[in-house]
Amino acid sequence: MSSSKSNIIIIQLTISLNLMILSSSYMLVHHLNKNNHNHNHHSRPILQANNSQCSLFMGSWVHDDSYPVYESSACPVIDPDFNCQMYGRPDSDYLKYRWQPANCELPRFNGLVFLEKMKGKTIMFVGDSLGRNQFESLICLTWSSVPRVNTQVIRSYPLSTFKFLDYDVTIAYYKAQYLVDIDSVSGRRVLKLEDISENARFWTGADVLMFNTGHWWSHTGVTQGWDVMESGGSLYQDMDRMVAMQTAVRTWGRWVDRNIDTSKTRVFFQSFSPTHYNPEEWSGGGATPSKNCYGEKSPVSASVFSGVFPNEMKVVDTVLKEMKTPVYVLDITTLSEMRKDAHPSIYSGDTSTGQKSNPHDTPDCTHWCLPGLPDTWNQLFYTVLFY
Template sequence: MAFTSQSIKFKSVSPSISISIILFFNFTLLSSSYLLVHHLNNNDHSHHHQRPILQPNNSQCSLFMGSWVHDDSYPVYQSSSCPVIDPDFNCQMYGRPDSDYLKYRWQPANCELPRFNGLEFLEKMKGKTVMFVGDSLGRNQWESLICLTWSDVPRGATQVIRGYPLSTFKFLDYDVTISYYKAQYLVDIDSVGGRRVLKLEDISENARAWTGADVLSFNTGHWWSHTGDTQGWDVMESGGSVYQDMDRMVAMETAVRTWGRWVDSNIDTTKTRVFFQSFSPTHYNPSEWTGRATTTTKNCYGETAPVSASVFSGVYPNEMKVVDAVLKDMQTPVYLLDITTLSAMRKDAHPSIYSGDTSTGQKSNPSGIPDCTHWCLPGLPDTWNQLFYTALFF
């Protein structure tokens, strides 16, 4: 079943907000020019970066650039009312004492996002499957999308099947399936002679599970830097040779190009929409958001508010340079859901020590090993899905 598109009707922003946006961009040009350069450089590849148009003056809406605005109508749902939130993401259940981090709305430059509507999502996706493929940030987003949708149809018939590597949640009344497939490197990992072999040029085993999905959203990035006990493989295989290790960004690019070739060879764009979720930033180094070394803060623990535009700084991740290069060379239109910058501003939105993971002693040593990688639910991934929803239907 083919997807159809329609014009989006955005509200014009108020004069006061317009002034704020002007100030924001003045700062961004000075201290975060790499962001504007990145977006401008990608204008030649508009099929990868579709943008809704602001009505009625037809100026461009930059969905992924803007600011965070406090909004008391948030969150859309409560963690206690959603049946699928993992303990790792359930910050309120595990004792987070503050709640303001739940009350921020993303305000893009020059326009406003349509609010997520779970009933509309189900009606438009009737009979279809949405699948998130990648690492646990994909699982974070998968659970968020279920919670957002569930909040609008709480009495609907559902079915959940958790497994490895595939988990599914079905809204039975609408025949809508939302799935998560764990493939942190996208490409296959095979067991050969007792060793885990990361096959940088083979994706056939994983891809069997993706065939037939109507919407596919991929992500990868974080696991490519893991070493030691947290590394997910023993050796790499590429070009018929086996390697104990190699430059990780070279390895990642080889794998993502393997994924790109699979998409170009197997995706019928009249039936399937393909998204790639950009790199989700971590917040372990306060100098990245303060611009200076600090002796009082060691990570995201205790952070309770987003980074303001006046102090925002950062470096465009190498992982995203890899993804950009691959998308540029692909034939199939892939929508880049570019959440990197807006997520980098949310140093306050991680589980930190407030998760169900008690094995690492987080609560006894909060400055040591909190979770500053994943995100609380409700929280930031709900905005990712609001953007995903906008890109799908408007």
């Protein structure tokens, strides 16, 4: 065969291979987007922003009888809201799932290694109660490895701390559901979209900061955490919530850029933690016997998962791209969307809403049981910190 003919064949094969790759990519994007009918979401980017060779946040849930890592009765800090086993959840299979990334293995969380590597340091979670969910999970995971060490617990508002005294390691949680400040002015709660100084003074000196916000921006009525918003020197009874959130997150971003020394402090942002109140989001177009997460006992199959990207994360992504300080996004949204089975539902210490008498009307499909899904968030956190 002549050299020219060989070259033509090679070029044809190369073109065919590229067309196959493009076709496969199109089919993947089409699969993720074809069932997305929620006007409050836009399509999730296929490529992770962190550009890791290992796609930590894409994969599947695998049943694993070696889980959970700890028992709820053996951890001293689980709030009643998250303690599903204590409050009567009859099933336990939801505890026995391990996250399997698509192209790598996660190291198992080792509390002793965590304490040795973090000796003399402070890890602080800042945000809403989903941050508290993760804060308590990290304590439980670590405590299970060293249950006899000396500890100190300080529960207060807005700052709670848990110290492993023998290692001089502090795990802290600061409640700031909007990140920015809320001041009381003439009896009204003023959400100050461009002021973060009061909250941020508590964060100074932390070695690792994990931020989150999102859920409270959509609260209205009695669950709304403010009376008026302040922006640009003016007060507003209300405004587009995503515009307000973006203003607040930009305020946070400016604080990070001006105050964080990346040689001393690592900054993370926890992506939006999904809820499971609408079964159409996980039914794949089939029957929807439940009205919410109540009674759900297994993860969503990846084959019916539609893949959505919350507007709250679009806001965060926009601000992160404007910042000069590198912030690592712990992208737990997709893997958590698969876990419709992992919420407290009616099995929490909250008796005020009559959950058990109205399981289809008042379950908690926002927070997560402990042990449970937040342990995987922390396994991913542990992996990113040390590997």
